[in-house]
Amino acid sequence: MNFLDFIAGNYIDIQLSLLRHIELVGISVLIGMMIAIPVGIFLSRHKRMSGPVLAVAGTIQTIPGLVMLGFALILFGIGRLPALVVLSLYAILPILHNTFTGITQVDQSYIEAGRGIGMTSRQILYKVELPLAMSSIISGIRISTVYIVSWSTLAGLIGAGGLGDLIWTGLSSYNSNYILAGAVPSAILAFAFSGLIGLLQRMLMPRGLRGVRV
Amino acid sequence: MIKFQNISKSYGHSIVLDDISFEIKQGEFVVLIGPSGCGKTTTLKTINRLIEPNKGKIFINGKDITKVNPVELRRTIGYVIQQIGLFPNMTVEQNIAVVPKLLKYPKPKWQEIVHNLLELVDMPYEEFAHKYPSELSGGQQQRIGVLRALAASPPIVLMDEPFGALDPITRDSLQEEVKHLQKKLKKTIVFVTHDMEEALRMADTIVFMNRGKIIQMASPEELLQNPADPIIKSFMGRHMENENNAPKLLAEDFMRTKVLKVPKTSHTLECIELMSRRDVNSLIVLNDDDTYAGTVTIEAIKAHGKAGREISELLSEDAVTIHRKEDARQAFDKLLASSSNYVIVLNDNRTVAGLITRTSMAKALGEALWGEMKS
Numbered sequence: 194m195n196f197l198d199f200i201a202g203n204y205i206d207i208q209l210s211l212l213r214h215i216e217l218v219g220i221s222v223l224i225g226m227m228i229a230i231p232v233g234i235f236l237s238r239h240k241r242m243s244g245p246v247l248a249v250a251g252t253i254q255t256i257p258g259l260v261m262l263g264f265a266l267i268l269f270g271i272g273r274l275p276a277l278v279v280l281s282l283y284a285i286l287p288i289l290h291n292t293f294t295g296i297t298q299v300d301q302s303y304i305e306a307g308r309g310i311g312m313t314s315r316q317i318l319y320k321v322e323l324p325l326a327m328s329s330i331i332s333g334i335r336i337s338t339v340y341i342v343s344w345s346t347l348a349g350l351i352g353a354g355g356l357g358d359l360i361w362t363g364l365s366s367y368n369s370n371y372i373l374a375g376a377v378p379s380a381i382l383a384f385a386f387s388g389l390i391g392l393l394q395r396m397l398m399p400r401g402l403r404g405v406r407v
Numbered sequence: 408m409i410k411f412q413n414i415s416k417s418y419g420h421s422i423v424l425d426d427i428s429f430e431i432k433q434g435e436f437v438v439l440i441g442p443s444g445c446g447k448t449t450t451l452k453t454i455n456r457l458i459e460p461n462k463g464k465i466f467i468n469g470k471d472i473t474k475v476n477p478v479e480l481r482r483t484i485g486y487v488i489q490q491i492g493l494f495p496n497m498t499v500e501q502n503i504a505v506v507p508k509l510l511k512y513p514k515p516k517w518q519e520i521v522h523n524l525l526e527l528v529d530m531p532y533e534e535f536a537h538k539y540p541s542e543l544s545g546g547q548q549q550r551i552g553v554l555r556a557l558a559a560s561p562p563i564v565l566m567d568e569p570f571g572a573l574d575p576i577t578r579d580s581l582q583e584e585v586k587h588l589q590k591k592l593k594k595t596i597v598f599v600t601h602d603m604e605e606a607l608r609m610a611d612t613i614v615f616m617n618r619g620k621i622i623q624m625a626s627p628e629e630l631l632q633n634p635a636d637p638i639i640k641s642f643m644g645r646h647m648e649n650e651n652n653a654p655k656l657l658a659e660d661f662m663r664t665k666v667l668k669v670p671k672t673s674h675t676l677e678c679i680e681l682m683s684r685r686d687v688n689s690l691i692v693l694n695d696d697d698t699y700a701g702t703v704t705i706e707a708i709k710a711h712g713k714a715g716r717e718i719s720e721l722l723s724e725d726a727v728t729i730h731r732k733e734d735a736r737q738a739f740d741k742l743l744a745s746s747s748n749y750v751i752v753l754n755d756n757r758t759v760a761g762l763i764t765r766t767s768m769a770k771a772l773g774e775a776l777w778g779e780m781k782s
Contacts, residue, residue, distance in 0.1 A: 306492025309457060309565075310506050310555065311482035320505075324496040399496040401539025 199370040207359065211378050214355035217345045218386070221277050222338050225284025230330065232285075233292025234318065243293060250286040258283070258347045266351050276345075276353030283344055284337040291333025295326030328398055335390040342383040346375065356382075408433040408595055409454060409563065414463035416449055416619075423449045424460065425619035431597065431612075433562075436589055438598045438606040441616035442642065447599045450616070451565050454597060455484045467563070482506055485556030485564035485594075489571045491548050493540040499525075499551050500536040506559040517558075524554040528584060546577035553585060557592065564589075566598045570605070582608055603643050607631070615639050656735035661771040662752045662761030668693050671700050671719045675712040678703060691751060691759055692722055698757040702726045728753050731760045735771075738763050 200207060236243040261282070265275030299322050307317040323330075349357025356375040363371025409431040416424040424446045431437050439447035452458040453465060456477040465472050472480055493502050500521050507517035525532050528550045540548055549569060556564050566585075570578040586609055589596050600606055606613050607627045615623045615630065623635035634640045668691045669678060678690055682705055689704040701722040712721055727741050728751045742750045742763060749764045 300490075302488060302490035302492040303494060305457070306486070306488055306490075306494070309455060309481060309486035309488065309492075311478050311480075311509060312505075313478050316509065321494055321496075399539070401495045401497065401541055 196370055196373055200374060203374065207374050207378065210354065210356050210359055210375070211382070213353075214342075214345055214357075214379065214382065217273070217276060217280060217348060217353060217355050218338065218341050218382075221280035221341055221345075222284050222334065224277070224281035225337055225341075226288055226334060228281070229285045229288035229333075230292050233289045233330075234296065234323075236289075236293045237296035237322075238314075240297070247290060247293065250289055253282055254286045258344050259350075262347060262351055271352040273348075273353045275351055276348035280341050280345060280348065284341050287336040287340070288330065288333040291329045291336075292326065295329030295333075296322050298329070299325045324399065325402070328394060328402070331390060331394040331397065335387055335394070338386045338390060339383050342379060342386060346379055349375075408435075408468060409597070410466040410469075411450075411453075412464045412466065414450075414453060414460045414465065416446075416453070416458065416460045416462075422619050424453075427463070427619070427621055429614065429621060429624055431595060433595055434593050436586070436596045436598065436609055436611045437614060438600060438610035438612070439614045439616060440600055440603065440606045440642075441622075442638075443601060444618075445616040446619040447601075447614075447616050448567055450614075451567055451597055451599050454563070454565055455481045455486060457481075482510055482559060483561050483563075485559075485561040487549075487552050487556045487564065487566040487569045489568040491540075491545075491552045491572075493548055493551055493555070495540050498537050498539055499543070502540065502551055503554050503558050505555060510559055512559075520558055524557060527588065528554065544577075545573055546581060549573060549581060550584070553581075553588070557588070557594075560592075561594075563595045563597070566596060568599055568601070571600070571602075578605075585609070615642070656775070657731065658729050658733045658735055658738040658750075658752050658763060659731040659760065661735050661738065661768055662731070662763045663767045664761040666691055666759065666762045668759055669703075669718070671695065671717070671722070673718050675708050675716055675718055675721070676714055678718055679705070679708060691762075692718060693759065699728065699751065699753055699759050700724075702751075726751055729763075730755075739768060742768060 232246070236246055258279070261279045262275065265279045269275040269278060303321050303325065304317055307321050312320065345353075345355050346357035346360055348355055349359075349361045356379045359371050359375030363369060363373075363375065411427050411429050414424055414427045415422070427446075427450065439450055441447050449458055453460050454467075454472075456472060459473075494505070497505070500518075503521045503524060504517040507520055512520075521536060522532050525535060530547065530550065535543075535547075540551070543551065552569065553566075556566075569585075570581050573581065582605060585596075588594070598609060607630075610627055613623075613625060613627055613630050614621055615635075617636075617638055623630060623639060625633075625635075630639065631643070634643065667681065667685055667687060669681065671692055671694055673692075682688060682690060688706075689702050692700045692703050694700045700719075701724040703718050703721050704723065707721045707723060708718070712718075726747060726749070727745045729738050729741060731752045731754060738750050738752070742765065749762050751762055752760045754760045
């Protein structure tokens with residue numbers, strides 16, 4: 194049975210796995226954003242805490258995915274929950290890092306101008322700092338997303354589904370069709386997400402900032 | 408209008424402002440100047456509470472500013488900084504309208520403000536309102552920076568070396584525009600600079616600071632004439648020098664002493680020869696006792712002269728003369744009013760002391776302004 198026939202035969206299974214995968218990626222990146230962006234903003238206001246917090250986030254990043262999944266399995270059992278917890282943790286660091294540096298690298302003169310003309314710190318954040326840091330934050334999201342697409346394949350190991358299911362099935366039964374059916378869509382998925390977010394980044398960038406360093 | 412009362416500020420052990428008290432009147436253009444680190448910018452920033460003093464009080468219209476919410480306070484005080492600080496993510500219109508929007512002006516009102524302000528600096532709304540700061544030149548950006556500060560019509564505008572980063576020509580025209588705007592809109596402006604020329608040009612009152620203290624607060628004229636401290640003199644450099652050395656310039660200070668003089672008895676041919684040799688078109692003619700008799704021009708000789716005749720026949724007494732001790736200004740006035748290119752400077756005994764030409768006047772003025780000139 195060649196690969197194309199295999200795909201045609203297992204079309205529905207592959208599609209389900211793909212959707213599951215996208216779901217895993219989407220939810221965990223979203224959770225990562227919801228944690229990382231506020232924390233990044235907080236750290237930019239309290240720079241003294243940024244060192245330790247970023248170090249902790251960096252350490253999490255260095256723990257091998259399998260080990261993390263193992264821990265999560267022990268804590269939360271089998272299924273989607275432990276996978277989402279682990280993937281969200283992994284999604285945090287790039288976004289956190291880029292949010293923090295994006296905001297702290299905004300030229301001080303804009304902030305002084307904002308303060309001097311009577312903006313509150315909240316207004317400076319929303320009208321000046323976040324728009325100017327937006328590009329950096331989105332590229333953090335982009336990096337996270339691409340990582341998570343590939344790490345989500347591990348989630349198949351603890352029964353969270355997704356393209357990982359196909360890959361693990363293939364590996365355990367020496368069936369290269371299964372492996373490819375999981376690996377190829379996940380590679381395409383990574384490219385697609387990356388391109389899509391890149392497009393979003395360009396669309397969200399105000400005209401005044403194109404080609405300008407902030 | 409703005410009153411500083413015993414303001415002190417220090418960071419750790421370094422004292423930035425040392426018990427400063429002074430008052431700024433309504434509609435006054437006050438320039439804070441001094442060497443770097445003198446506290447001028449700190450003084451400026453205490454007014455809108457970007458910096459809080461350790462001691463002392465500042466009153467605006469009799470009201471202690473620490474009793475006002477700093478954000479509210481800043482919205483009533485315009486602020487222009489050297490780095491311009493236009494928000495790069497906003498258009499020109501959005502930048503100008505920032506404060507009116509913060510103050511919740513309705514849209515038609517702030518749009519009208521933007522229109523009017525752009526008109527004020529000759530930047531047509533249609534052309535500029537929707538551009539981004541990165542699409543403007545430095546001078547245009549700072550014009551918008553100034554407009555942003557004026558948008559909510561604050562009675563007070565603070566400017567922190569606003570033209571420091573601009574090229575000299577742009578700076579000149581912006582200085583003029585700001586001065587003009589200030590008079591037209593009757594703003595009280597507090598302006599920080601380290602450029603004495605700018606200070607002399609813009610200020611109604613100059614506040615000279617050094618090491619956190621006010622050394623002198625005076626009008627530009629007063630500061631030039633009676634600087635209170637040697638450091639002011641050194642800071643003013645060339646602006647001071649001539650005021651000190653020559654409180655009153657005389658005609659003799661501007662004259663050139665090498666002039667061609669001929670006795671009345673000379674003959675036409677030798678005069679023509681002398682003129683062509685020295686490349687001039689007129690000569691000063693002297694009486695027998697060396698006193699001034701008049702001038703003779705090449706035109707007169709050509710028109711009426713006959714070879715071998717004495718020039719006394721062709722003498723003209725139209726040339727303007729002036730005594731050497733007369734005020735230089737009068738010499739200039741006479742020179743500029745007369746059709747000839749020179750004024751003859753006479754000694755007490757009516758002998759010729761020298762000549763003031765347009766060239767020597769320009770040269771002397773140049774020296775007075777910029778020191779000894781080459782050649």
